[in-house]
Amino acid sequence: MSQLDDLNQPNQQRLLATLRGEKTDRVPNFEILIEDEHVEKLLGRKAGNTLGVGGDPAKGSAAAEGTRPMYPADYIELCRLIGQDVIALADFWTPIRQRKPDGTVTLLNDRSFKTRADLERVIWPDEADLEKALGYVREYVAAAKGTNLGVVFAGACIWQTLYEFVIGLHDCLIMMVEEPELFDELMTRSADYYTKLVAGAIAAGVDIFYPADDFAYNKGLFVEPHQFERQWRPHYDRIFAPARQAQIPIWFHSDGKIDQAVEMLLEMGVSCITPMDPSGIDYRAYKQRYGHRVTLHGNVDITWPLVNGTPADVERDVKAHMDVLKPGGRWIAGSSHSIVNYIPHQNFLAMIEAIHRYGRY
Numbered sequence: 001m002s003q004l005d006d007l008n009q010p011n012q013q014r015l016l017a018t019l020r021g022e023k024t025d026r027v028p029n030f031e032i033l034i035e036d037e038h039v040e041k042l043l044g045r046k047a048g049n050t051l052g053v054g055g056d057p058a059k060g061s062a063a064a065e066g067t068r069p070m071y072p073a074d075y076i077e078l079c080r081l082i083g084q085d086v087i088a089l090a091d092f093w094t095p096i097r098q099r100k101p102d103g104t105v106t107l108l109n110d111r112s113f114k115t116r117a118d119l120e121r122v123i124w125p126d127e128a129d130l131e132k133a134l135g136y137v138r139e140y141v142a143a144a145k146g147t148n149l150g151v152v153f154a155g156a157c158i159w160q161t162l163y164e165f166v167i168g169l170h171d172c173l174i175m176m177v178e179e180p181e182l183f184d185e186l187m188t189r190s191a192d193y194y195t196k197l198v199a200g201a202i203a204a205g206v207d208i209f210y211p212a213d214d215f216a217y218n219k220g221l222f223v224e225p226h227q228f229e230r231q232w233r234p235h236y237d238r239i240f241a242p243a244r245q246a247q248i249p250i251w252f253h254s255d256g257k258i259d260q261a262v263e264m265l266l267e268m269g270v271s272c273i274t275p276m277d278p279s280g281i282d283y284r285a286y287k288q289r290y291g292h293r294v295t296l297h298g299n300v301d302i303t304w305p306l307v308n309g310t311p312a313d314v315e316r317d318v319k320a321h322m323d324v325l326k327p328g329g330r331w332i333a334g335s336s337h338s339i340v341n342y343i344p345h346q347n348f349l350a351m352i353e354a355i356h357r358y359g360r361y
Contacts, residue, residue, distance in 0.1 A: 008083040012150030015085040019249040027359030033338035047074040061093040072143035088152035094190040097123040111168035125193040141205040153201040154210035158190035191235035199242035216256025218279035225260040297332040311350035318354035
């Protein structure tokens with residue numbers, strides 16, 4: 001990339017001001033995940049992806065096992081190259097384990113939990129899990145001091161952990177209707193872990209909390225909205241509480257068409273919604289409906305223009321987004337998902353350069 005000028009250097013206050021709805025110098029850019037091939041091309045060496053070294057936590061609990069966050073020195077260098085204002089680390093999946101009949105302990109990620117009897121083999125997260133996660137948080141906070149970069153802590157996929165790995169989506173949806181007490185118990189135990197972890201991360205000095213729990217697809221929520229709110233919100237309210245109390249911005253992620261959940265999220269204290277999945281969300285409508293009440297992030301479609309377009313297509317699309325989302329602030333520019341390896345690297349660079357070119361106030 002070309003040398004960044006002062007305006008495009010990282011500045012955590014730029015991002016924090018955007019999350020608060022205040023004026024700033026330019027539209028910030030942020031990606032929760034930049035995959036390893038792009039990182040290597042930018043840094044000129046292998047350094048993993050921006051969520052992990054030795055694995056990819058975004059791809060599931062098994063892929064996260066044994067993975068550590070990117071080394072913060074590498075991440076800081078990367079942010080200075082692309083003008084990103086924060087480094088981010090994640091603890092997405094509740095570390096629920098199981099004891100097998102032969103006595104071995106493994107992750108519970110085989111979708112084998114079906115009835116209350118299965119609780120007998122479940123091993124819930126403990127203080128060692130908390131301390132491991134918080135050790136990385138403290139490492140990131142210490143590394144960011146004096147760099148003008150903030151620290152984002154991401155995690156708390158409590159429902160997604162259940163339907164993706166522990167139970168399976170079909171059986172999880174049935175459990176929510178036929179055995180709501182059992183479902184509530186599983187959610188409670190996951191929320192217990194993340195409430196402590198979020199409180200610990202905030203005490204350690206993180207600047208932003210980035211909770212993530214995919215609960216929608218391109219037509220709407222997986223579950224009828226009123227039922228979903230009854231069964232999901234009480235647990236997530238507990239997880240959000242330490243951030244609300246500390247007045248730390250809450251930057252919430254769910255893919256899909258989340259229209260029927262936006263008001264709930266705003267009532268819960270969410271400062272930003274991401275990634276405005278273009279498969280179900282029209283960014284023009286969201287700017288009109290919510291742009292004065294909450295910060296918006298993302299929506300530059302990874303399918304087109306990022307994967308299948310040209311650098312010129314990417315520049316035009318970023319400019320079109322700027323024309324709508326930039327006025328009045330409250331937009332953080334970025335992709336509709338993440339910078340995956342199958343995006344041509346020149347298209348990623350074209351997106352960053354267009355954000356910096358057209359994002360100035």
